[in-house]
Amino acid sequence: MTFLTTSRRLSAVIATLAAGGVLSLAGPADASSGDADHDGMPNRWELRHSLNPHKANARGDADHDGLRNLGEFKHGTDPQETDSDDDGLDDEDEVDDCTTTTDPTDDDTDGDGVEDGDEDTDDDGVDNADDGDDQGEDCDDQGGDDDRVLVTYVLR
Ligand SMILES: [Ca+2]
Ligand SMILES: [Ca+2]
Ligand SMILES: [Ca+2]
Ligand SMILES: [Ca+2]
Structure with a gap:
């Protein structure tokens, strides 16, 4: 099977799911989606960890553990907890x-x-x-x- 065939089949599956309302291609415009401040950390993640999603704070270190907020996001650690x-x-x-x-x-x-x-x-x-x-x-x-x-x- 070529990559193109696989890709076409995948598109067909996605289209089917979208038509059935299972998958939203447009994406909801709610406050938790996207990255409003473009700091690399999604709004959803920032909100969950009490960070301001409208302030670029990737270089901040909320818990003062030495790991910047963006680093915490990348490593899956808690930006409010020094020892996750x-x-x-x-x-x-x-x-x-x-x-x-x-x-x-x-x-x-x-x-x-x-x-x-x-x-x-x-x-x-x-x-x-x-x-x-x-x-x-x-x-x-x-x-x-x-x-x-x-x-x-x-x-x-
Ligand atoms: Ca952000
Ligand atoms: Ca930190
Ligand atoms: Ca931490
Ligand atoms: Ca630890």
Whole structure:
């Protein structure tokens, strides 16, 4: 089946749904649709999270967790909550930290029963939530005390 055929069939399905009133092609003109302030965050999302949909506030940081509002939207986190998944790590730390890549919307990213904030990524005996060291130690330092870097080096 060619792409064109697939596309035509899809159009037919959409047309059928629209005719039946199942799907609205025009889109409702209610306040929650679209992005009134063109800041990249839909009105619906802004309203749900107590942000002003008529003020371009993508660069704002309502909850002061270090992650801008647009970043919160993209990562599916709560712009009014510093720790959306309540695992002990702030949203910004889970998103931007180069040593611990965890899901800011999943309190146990690797599913091992230990919450992300309680994991000890660099094995230094201090869990990630309390370890300033885990958060960013390798961002500007290729070695540091990260054990995994040493192992990689030895295996070369
Ligand atoms: Ca908006
Ligand atoms: Ca924020
Ligand atoms: Ca947040
Ligand atoms: Ca978190």
